[in-house]
Amino acid sequence: MFTLNKYPNSQLLIEDLTAHIVKELQQAINNKGHASIAVSGGKTPIPLFKLLSQQDLDWHNVFITLVDDRWVDDTDDASNEKLVLTYLLQNKAKLANFVGLKNSCDNPFDGAEITDKILNKIPMPFDVLILGMGEDGHTASLFPGAANLMAGLDMKSGRKVVGMTPLTAPLDRITLTLPTILDSQNIYLHLVGESKMQVLEQAEKGDDINQMPIRAILQQNKVNVIGFWTAS
Template structure:
């Protein structure tokens, strides 16, 4: 199967297991290549993972970027970079990098994100993704006009600017998202899913490679194995 499933009794167990995987990935990368390179999801569920990473004494430099970012100023409550900086505050060697400009301008942010990825073409040592109830991941929403561009595995594009349709009422902003091929360019990929409703969506995407949920393309990407972490 193109995925490896990890079922956890609760969110705390999920966080512990994912943290352990990321600690191992970071330490292995630091030992082998001098530093680690991560792409990290926003949202509430992963934040305890990041806080535990910051407390783990990883022993070297870790550079991280959001898998996706809202085009808002960096001090805005909806900014994923802000959340990463706060979560990693205990370890100055973990350095979050911005996908967007300080003021959140969409066009300038897209240019910045592509430039950042162009000078960092190496595989991510680990990627952490979440999944929405509509099957989206990394702000690759099913209703977005340019969803196909974000999912095209042969596009050669590392990042896109995208606008969810409909806009999520809790975060009605344009986004910069890493594309599926850039996310797949990784040594390890972890997908975190919580709740029974989302598991139904996940099972549909697993069962049908032609399913319309965006996450389907991630799960059925040829030659890749995704670690799926689920808890109630």
């Protein structure tokens, strides 16, 4: 089930999204002794990461990983791992346990099996998973038309991650598979801009997940998905 929250500005969105995240993570720690969160990269979540890093939370009991990453070193500006290390694993959140997706293999297709095992360190289901969405309707690194897209969307594959070569973006990626993404208690979709609203509306009108993989998130009934949107 998908619901959408709309905000008059980005600051109010970020404050409310942060409150949602902290509440769910702390509740998980209270109930289980630990919590897990998977986050997305890009420019959109940077203000969220900055605010989240300052929150009072039992961070030493929080496990953080990525929804996807480009297959580059963590010193590369294109690396989502670098983004998280720079903006989220700061301040109070320095105490969190981070597990990255990139390993020493030459490409994500060879490296996926290793990453799959590394992710066993993350308690699942995720208590919180945060997604973004591209102008082409991709989410995570599940890109329309990509040769390995069906492997990423396969609910019965048993794989946590797959390699992906986008047709509409540079660099090979590694991404959580659809079943791994849906192995979450709460999924939040973070969107900024009028163009993203147009893409979202288009996605809601159709059902071809190959054309717009975000539909696989919006139209499933396994996990409640909350969208957080502002025009700017």
